[in-house]
Amino acid sequence: MQISLSHHVITRKVVKIMAAENNERYLRGKEVLARVEQNPHGSILDSLASFSPDLERFVVEFGYADVFDREGLSDQSRQLITISALAALGNAAPQLEFHISGALNVGCSPEQIIETFIHVTIYAGFPAALNAVSVARKVFTERGIDVNLDTHSTEPAKRFEVGSSYLERVDGAGGEAVVKSLQDIAPDLGRYIVEYSFGDVYSRPGLSLWERELVSVSACSALGTCVPQLHVHINGFLNVGGTQDELVELMIQIAVYAGFPAALNAIASLRQVLAENNA
């Protein structure tokens, strides 16, 4: 709290704090946020609170007390969802920076974070991933994290074979159907999906297949333009051990970072997948 704050700001903050004390959601949200933020000097939201106190309260209450504090996904998984969504959208660098730091704070490794962005190349292209990696590099540098990322490469001659194997494990018949459907019109695009997306990327260490499908569904849900692919990767997440409840948790969290329509449309895809699988 700086001495230069005007009287009305202090008054407003006091009123707000008094109101907040009656507000279990706000106080709980602040505790959850502190878990993610781990900033002994206050919160990044303090500045917002002095300008638009209600928006600050909504971030804390809805974003952290209602959503982040839910059971069903670990803090680490929630942060991977968030950084995948923000990286794919590509239009919220300040929040991506905050949540990369938050991911580290709740126990994600630097390797998992970079690996998430490498994975996002598949869904949002290289520019989105490159910009996310730049933000991560800035965060790591500021925190003095000396990342020495191991290199991993699939043997060139085996990329298609390895990719086919991962495609089958993740997407089952659905993935093979996508690639086959390209045979008559764009066979090389089908080959790149097998060789690059699955042979090069899915086969990498650094994220489990469950985590890869988690961030796939997150990116596709946030973008909102990948309906057929979201359908495939909802199935993929279920194929590699994920559950319906985890998908619902993921999609609820998407509401915070990409809005309710993105969440609702993802739930609609989930409903359709479940209906097809039950039929």
Next chain:
Amino acid sequence: MQISLSHHVITRKVVKIMAAENNERYLRGKEVLARVEQNPHGSILDSLASFSPDLERFVVEFGYADVFDREGLSDQSRQLITISALAALGNAAPQLEFHISGALNVGCSPEQIIETFIHVTIYAGFPAALNAVSVARKVFTERGIDVNLDTHSTEPAKRFEVGSSYLERVDGAGGEAVVKSLQDIAPDLGRYIVEYSFGDVYSRPGLSLWERELVSVSACSALGTCVPQLHVHINGFLNVGGTQDELVELMIQIAVYAGFPAALNAIASLRQVLAENNA
């Protein structure tokens, strides 16, 4: 006009000005732009005019003479539409800054502007809204506007009740149907829509329900990924006193800020809603 301008630039500008004098649309557009911009030192577009004069002319002629100067919506409403669309898209900070200033210039209050961005949390998520509020704060600070935003909060125990009431007023049977359809798969997401979107946000002062639906339709039209939600909020706008003509005006303006496809697809949704309502 700076003395350092090279000869050909001056020549080009003279030729252009001569052409413009024969061009009623350009001159009228400049007058409309001046109404929004209110800059006694020239226009932000002057620099563009010296680099890409035709693009500057298109902005003035199409954006201001053709579209902004149309009847059917007030200048204030048009600026709320624009800042909602740009906030939701999240990828045009310079233009968002210009149009926040423009909103103030045509008579929007600082409170309406911030409230529009709080409303946008619903459709585009918190990061988009937070970044828009940051831009607004910069504009307000530069203009010496000391905003003391009132706080308003819905009584915690009544959020669902208040939200249900607003949901019914705005979306009628359509909104209730969305929430009910989530009962079997993601009931908490349905509850959050009632409690947060309608209980916390729609119930706030600062924007009328007509204005809230105006900026809802604008955000959904601009994003282009919220087709079912656009459908619901076109009905919502009509439910709270808006007219078909106002929706057409809104969607024509979206062409300027998010492109013709966004406008055309929004018109297609409007046509579908009207057909359903007439049936």
Next chain:
Amino acid sequence: MQISLSHHVITRKVVKIMAAENNERYLRGKEVLARVEQNPHGSILDSLASFSPDLERFVVEFGYADVFDREGLSDQSRQLITISALAALGNAAPQLEFHISGALNVGCSPEQIIETFIHVTIYAGFPAALNAVSVARKVFTERGIDVNLDTHSTEPAKRFEVGSSYLERVDGAGGEAVVKSLQDIAPDLGRYIVEYSFGDVYSRPGLSLWERELVSVSACSALGTCVPQLHVHINGFLNVGGTQDELVELMIQIAVYAGFPAALNAIASLRQVLAENNA
């Protein structure tokens, strides 16, 4: 290579270079990238290589060896596709800057680049185009390119007539059907499409009609929210002399810059157009 590089970074780079020597795709990709980048002091990716070597390798191998090096489109056409996609998305300014420079390096003229962004106003709105032009201006200034863009304007009284003629040449019956379908609900929007998009923009010199449809299909594919318009402009590209093979090349390149889902969904639109045209 700076003297301050730590030992492990150097070691890692040596190991990587040794691996790369066994990797034909990487070496070929570097050569292709050098063609686009033309930087005698190294590559913009060198810094990435010291931080996330595998991501750097994927950019080089997939982006340049696999995709950019393909036959079927000239380097100039590929760069126009890329800058159109990145301008329309509006969320990757560093990559847009790199590829504007790359476009100049492979032989695109400054006029073609600015004209591409003027064309993008149609699909992504004016803010996206204005921001892309700002980036181009920065690149041109840094390279000492003194652009003196010719002005061109359609005679005011003939804008509708000229636009109708271009609409028919490009979109045939499809374009006219779109405009006619607006008669009952938003006739002025239909008129603006004819007058502005076709009368003002398509009629301009600076890009051929083939190039205009190339960048139209690129922008619509990358955005992913313009499905009906993508359909119209796939036909438009074929109408002005483009081929199915060129469209497949374009869409494969979209995978690099906007992700595989954007590419796959564009291919799905292409398949639908071909089926309709064969029927």
